Amino acid sequence: MLGRMAMADDLPSLRHAARLAGFDWTDAELEAILPAVDGTRALLAALEAVDLDGVEAAMRYTAL
Amino acid sequence: MTELARMIAGGTVSPVDVVREHLDRITRLDGLRAYITVCGDAALEAARAAEAAVSAGGPLGPLHGVPIALKDLFDVRGVRTTGGSRILEDHVAADDATVVRRLREAGAIVLGKLNMHEFAYGPEGLNVRYGHARNPWDAAAPRIAGGSSSGSGVAVAAGLAAGALGTDTGGSIRIPASLCGITGLKPTYGRVSRAGALPLSWSMDHMGPMTRSAADCALMLRAMAGYDAADPTTSVLPVPDYAAALSGDVKGLRVGLLRDFFLDSAAPEVRAAVEQAAATLGRAGAVVDEVSLPLMPQVAAASFAIVASEALAYHAVNLRTRAAEYQADVRERLMQGIVVSGLHYVRAQQVRALVRNGVDGALARRDVLLAPSTPMAATVVGEARTQIGATAVEVRPSLIRYTRPFNLSGHPACSLPCGFTQGGLPIGMQVVGRPFDEATVLRAADAYQRLTDFHARRPVLA
Numbered sequence: 001m002l003g004r005m006a007m008a009d010d011l012p013s014l015r016h017a018a019r020l021a022g023f024d025w026t027d028a029e030l031e032a033i034l035p036a037v038d039g040t041r042a043l044l045a046a047l048e049a050v051d052l053d054g055v056e057a058a059m060r061y062t063a064l
Numbered sequence: 065m066t067e068l069a070r071m072i073a074g075g076t077v078s079p080v081d082v083v084r085e086h087l088d089r090i091t092r093l094d095g096l097r098a099y100i101t102v103c104g105d106a107a108l109e110a111a112r113a114a115e116a117a118v119s120a121g122g123p124l125g126p127l128h129g130v131p132i133a134l135k136d137l138f139d140v141r142g143v144r145t146t147g148g149s150r151i152l153e154d155h156v157a158a159d160d161a162t163v164v165r166r167l168r169e170a171g172a173i174v175l176g177k178l179n180m181h182e183f184a185y186g187p188e189g190l191n192v193r194y195g196h197a198r199n200p201w202d203a204a205a206p207r208i209a210g211g212s213s214s215g216s217g218v219a220v221a222a223g224l225a226a227g228a229l230g231t232d233t234g235g236s237i238r239i240p241a242s243l244c245g246i247t248g249l250k251p252t253y254g255r256v257s258r259a260g261a262l263p264l265s266w267s268m269d270h271m272g273p274m275t276r277s278a279a280d281c282a283l284m285l286r287a288m289a290g291y292d293a294a295d296p297t298t299s300v301l302p303v304p305d306y307a308a309a310l311s312g313d314v315k316g317l318r319v320g321l322l323r324d325f326f327l328d329s330a331a332p333e334v335r336a337a338v339e340q341a342a343a344t345l346g347r348a349g350a351v352v353d354e355v356s357l358p359l360m361p362q363v364a365a366a367s368f369a370i371v372a373s374e375a376l377a378y379h380a381v382n383l384r385t386r387a388a389e390y391q392a393d394v395r396e397r398l399m400q401g402i403v404v405s406g407l408h409y410v411r412a413q414q415v416r417a418l419v420r421n422g423v424d425g426a427l428a429r430r431d432v433l434l435a436p437s438t439p440m441a442a443t444v445v446g447e448a449r450t451q452i453g454a455t456a457v458e459v460r461p462s463l464i465r466y467t468r469p470f471n472l473s474g475h476p477a478c479s480l481p482c483g484f485t486q487g488g489l490p491i492g493m494q495v496v497g498r499p500f501d502e503a504t505v506l507r508a509a510d511a512y513q514r515l516t517d518f519h520a521r522r523p524v525l526a
Contacts, residue, residue: 017402021376023384025399033396040372040400046365047411050418057413058420059267 010034065130065226065280066307069171072129075118079129079173083111086131086175090224093525097195098218100136100146102176107131110173127287128171133225135213136177137184137262138164138271147262148180148212150193150389151382161260162295163229163271163288170287175225178215182394184231184264185375187239187463189214190445192391199243199442200523201489207442210243210463212236212264216274217244222525227275227284233264234367235437235467237272238479242437242492245481247509247519248274249281250467252499253474254299256285257292265374266297268367268471277519278480278509282306285502301500309503310510315349317508320426322435325360326466330439331452337483337491338436344515345434345508355430358422360469362415364461367468369404369412376401420473427475427498432508435466437479437492466494476502480509481518490518 014030014037071077087104114129134140137147139157146152160168168174179197181189189211190196197214199207200222209217213230217240220228230237232250241248249272256271263269273284289303321327321342327335346352376383379398387395426433439462443450450459470477476497483491497505513519 014402018399021402022380023399023402025387029387029399032392033399036396036400037403040368040403043365043368044404044408046362047369047408047415050359050362050411050415052411052414052418055414055417057410058417059413 065275066277066283068226069127069130069283072114072118073124079111079114079118080108082129083107083131083173083175086224090175093222093224095198096200096218096222096224097179097197098215098222098224099133099176100148100179100194100215101144103140103143103174107173107175114171114173125169125171125287126283127167130172130226131175132167132172132227132229133175133178133216133219134164134229135180135216135231137180137231138229139260140164140174140177143177145177145262147184148182148191148194151386153193159260162257162292164260166288167284172287178213178219178228180215181212182391183262183379184212184233184236185394185397187211187235187460189217189240190393196445200525201245201442203524206445207489208243208445210240210438210442213240213274217241217246217248220244220246220274220276221523223522227273227280230272230274231261231264232270232272232471233268233371234464234471237270237274238437238467238477238492238494239463241274241479243442243490245490245518245521245523246274246276247278247281247478247480248272249285249478249502249506250470250476251285251289251502252476254297255289255476255500255502257295257298259292259294263374263378265371267374268371270471277513278478278506279307279310281478282310282506282510299500304503306503306506309507311507312511312514314345314508314511317345317350317432318430319345319350319352319508320355320430320433321352322357322433323354324356326435329452329465330436333483333485334436334439334441334491338434338493341482341493341512342434345512348511348515355426355433357419357426357469359415359419363419363469363472366412366415366419367472369408370416372397372401373404373409416472419469423470423473423475423496431497431504433496435494435496437466437494438463439465441485441487441489441491470496475499476505478505478509480513482512482516483518
């Protein structure tokens with residue numbers, strides 16, 4: 001599920017993801033990162049394999 | 065550094081002579097591309113003031129007259145902070161970063177600003193705009209210095225500064241320390257202020273000293289560390305006298321050797337060097353056992369999700385308007401952040417909590433952990449893949465494999481030399497400690513350095 005959410009395995013979907021994030025990069029710029037994005041997507045899929053039930057995220061703010 | 069500070073304070077060495085000699089050497093070894101900006105006039109002026117203070121017999125700081133240099137992402141009032149990038153090449157800082165101000169208050173003299181991987185986003189230490197910093201240990205081949213604090217590693221190894229400041233988001237202090245044969249400390253997250261330093265990833269960035277010995281790291285860290293109202297993540301815990309903790313005694317020190325994921329995947333020469341280091345500590349009275357950390361295979365994904373998201377947010381404006389001005393590898397790495405979702409980011413922070421608990425668990429019955437800093441020694445510039453034993457690996461992820469777990473967990477980790485390859489390149493190991501227990505990390509590192517001479521060896525340079 002998580003891996004599919006990040007899917008950007010072709011130029012149109014990558015362009016869509018970029019525009020959603022507010023970046024108007026050219027197709028040439030996006031094509032340059034396409035091969036690496038495949039690897040990134042595979043890497044991020046590792047997060048799906050971890051049982052995180054009941055685990056609080058490690059974000060904290062210090063008052064002092 | 066420690067000895068130099070003593071000699072300057074005692075009046076046996078002139079800080080003006082020391083600064084002048086360093087400036088001459090920086091000019092002579094410019095081919096190493098260690099510096100981006102040299103502050104020669106300001107350094108000489110500060111040295112003359114330091115000399116006058118010695119003559120006047122007034123109180124002197126612990127680093128009085130000692131020449132240091134800073135990775136070019138720390139602000140120095142009136143000097144440009146480039147971040148190693150064309151984008152900021154005309155950006156002049158209005159004030160000193162907190163750590164710079166503190167080091168100056170301790171008496172240190174700033175020689176200049178050091179080369180780095182652009183915006184600290186790369187472990188090779190490459191820089192297209194200012195030239196790649198060159199590892200000083202191989203005169204024949206252009207080898208990487210390691211990054212992102214590449215200039216800091218080169219400057220200390222080549223004698224172009226007595227000490228340097230680096231930053232570490234995935235290993236950027238410890239990797240160049242390992243590859244350049246020096247000692248570099250990534251303190252606990254929250255121990256040293258980040259105010260006035262360009263960020264890569266707010267929740268993963270650590271500032272720390274890079275020097276020739278653990279004793280020198282102790283001296284610098286004490287001057288730098290402590291609560292800072294300008295950085296809300298800094299801790300109010302008091303700063304100990306780290307140098308006073310360097311007893312040279314490791315009798316009874318409990319050392320956990322990290323084999324799974326760490327030693328198991330290191331080059332044979334690296335593995336042998338770290339195992340010998342563990343044996344050396346054992347002969348000195350340390351109690352060594354083996355331990356594993358959970359979730360290490362997932363660290364890469366969690367680190368990437370956090371760093372890529374935070375870095376993309378920081379660089380968003382420039383990526384919208386000046387993307388072509390980034391060096392290609394950094395631009396492409398930053399752009400990949402768009403495939404990380406909010407859900408990835410939070411899951412990564414959940415993994416981070418588990419990793420931190422796992423490291424805490426390993427340290428519950430041990431004082432420090434021991435591991436290689438990098439799986440291999442310095443590679444040749446431009447080499448994307450290399451051999452580790454019979455296995456072909458990618459250089460970039462291999463360089464950060466052993467260091468970034470402790471950026472995720474926030475534990476203090478020190479890289480120090482523990483041997484050399486047959487080709488004469490340095491090998492580094494990490495000592496990892498409990499949160500805010502840099503004193504024990506440095507005690508173990510210093511004790512090892514009293515028993516060995518790897519940290520005292522210097523590259524042969526023209």
